[in-house]
Amino acid sequence: MVLLNLGLTMKSGQTPEFLWNCEEGRFSRLIGGRLCEIWHDGELKFTHGFESRVMELLRKDDDLERIYKRINTDGLMGEAIKNYRGLRITKSDPWETTLSFICSINNNIKRIRKNVQSLTVNGAVMTPEEILNTDISFARLGFRQKFLKKTAEMIIGGHSISEVNKMKYEEAVEHLTKLHGIGDKVANCVLLFGYGFLESFPIDTWIRKIMTENYFDCKKTSDRKIREFAQERWGKYAGYANQYLFCYSRGL
DNA sequence: TCCCAGGTGTCGA
DNA sequence: TCGACACATGGG
Numbered sequence: 001m002v003l004l005n006l007g008l009t010m011k012s013g014q015t016p017e018f019l020w021n022c023e024e025g026r027f028s029r030l031i032g033g034r035l036c037e038i039w040h041d042g043e044l045k046f047t048h049g050f051e052s053r054v055m056e057l058l059r060k061d062d063d064l065e066r067i068y069k070r071i072n073t074d075g076l077m078g079e080a081i082k083n084y085r086g087l088r089i090t091k092s093d094p095w096e097t098t099l100s101f102i103c104s105i106n107n108n109i110k111r112i113r114k115n116v117q118s119l120t121v122n123g124a125v126m127t128p129e130e131i132l133n134t135d136i137s138f139a140r141l142g143f144r145q146k147f148l149k150k151t152a153e154m155i156i157g158g159h160s161i162s163e164v165n166k167m168k169y170e171e172a173v174e175h176l177t178k179l180h181g182i183g184d185k186v187a188n189c190v191l192l193f194g195y196g197f198l199e200s201f202p203i204d205t206w207i208r209k210i211m212t213e214n215y216f217d218c219k220k221t222s223d224r225k226i227r228e229f230a231q232e233r234w235g236k237y238a239g240y241a242n243q244y245l246f247c248y249s250r251g252l
Numbered sequence: 253t254c255c256c257a258g259g260t261g262t263c264g265a
Numbered sequence: 266t267c268g269a270c271a272c273a274t275g276g277g
Contacts, residue, residue, distance in 0.1 A: 101258075107257055108257040109258075144260095147261095
């Protein structure tokens with residue numbers, strides 16, 4: 001892994017932004033009760049003993065130059081790649097990602113982080129069992145609380161999410177969206193940031209805006225058409241294209 | 253005060 | 266299949 005913009009990667013609305021703390025360019029969180037730090041000082045550095053975790057988190061095997069070559073299909077994407085060079089898709093724990101993106105529903109990033117952090121104990125997000133058996137109203141999730149509780153209940157009840165990584169993308173979307181409170185958008189975020197399905201293409205307000213303004217005539221283009229277009233155009237790296245467009249659309 | 257946020261479920265046409 | 270609406274909360 002050579003190409004990395006650590007700050008941008010960790011603070012671009014992906015799962016790590018909700019769970020890692022940042023001080024002067026150093027990112028930290030508790031993992032298994034131990035403090036893990038990641039920083040960039042000429043090269044990538046991290047706390048001894050966390051190499052495999054950090055490499056997985058930052059998807060060290062993704063060859064960005066090769067991915068750029070594949071997704072650089074037009075002027076807009078070219079500019080996004082130029083602006084956000086070194087932005088990587090991250091890979092976090094599936095349940096952490098599921099909980100985070102349920103909290104993200106009709107919410108802003110600052111408050112998502114507050115919500116998620118309030119659901120952590122010693123740096124780890126509460127398990128489905130803990131979510132189900134605890135009064136979590138202190139987290140002030142609003143209407144998302146019942147989504148999270150219900151999803152936790154369904155997972156415990158047998159709608160397992162541990163086999164999703166063995167499924168094909170379409171099957172995985174179908175499986176996740178059966179969970180109460182997980183719709184098309186959240187499922188695609190969970191698949192992208194929690195399971196590593198790089199063909200995922202989450203469509204939120206920012207993506208909808210930039211896609212309809214640049215690739216369609218009609219602002220009311222359906223999400224289904226937008227996703228079909230994106231996956232046709234950017235193929236197995238549609239998720240990378242999505243993340244670059246997301247940053248561009250938000251003006252990060 | 254108002255608008256909006258990395259949306260989803262529900263209902264009626 | 267699609268549009269309208271409710272849903273909690275708080276940042277800007």
